[in-house]
Amino acid sequence: MALAAVWLSVAASAASAQVAVSGAVSKPLTLTVADLAAEPQVTIHVTFNTSHGAETGDYTGVPLWSVLQQAGVVDGPAKGGHLRHGILVTGADGYGALLSIGELDPDFANDGAILAVRKEGQPLDEGVRLVVPGDKKGGRSVRHVVGIEVQ
16 A cells, blocks of 8 residues: 555544543544544643653643533542542553542632644644643643543
8 A cells, every 4th residue: 555545544533533421421422533533622832751851842632621611520428539530541542641629620620621622723644642741741732532431
């Protein structure tokens, strides 16, 4: 297969990627890159270390908090039930990162994590990528996001 055909195949699969939002939510969602791109966007500038050196860029996407609000996180009856949630973001390769709801909630840490669909104004080859500003290392920058499970 020619290199151009491989690139088109990767771009097509990234554009058709779907992200399932499940777990402790009142409205499970399945979102495409187009769905996410249609939401109000934010752009963040990040720099983090990777095994290949420093990565810097302007990522554009939807705040993860907004997606969780759409899905309707269901809190348990325990005191502080809202803050007991973990958010597991998983990539197509099985790689995952766990964030706490307190990190995302604007009333607490409000860290600004986004589900990016663009870098430097261009669509991402990986479809959707979790980007967590402020992280020194890119370990929680999950590529090819396919799942968000509220635990």
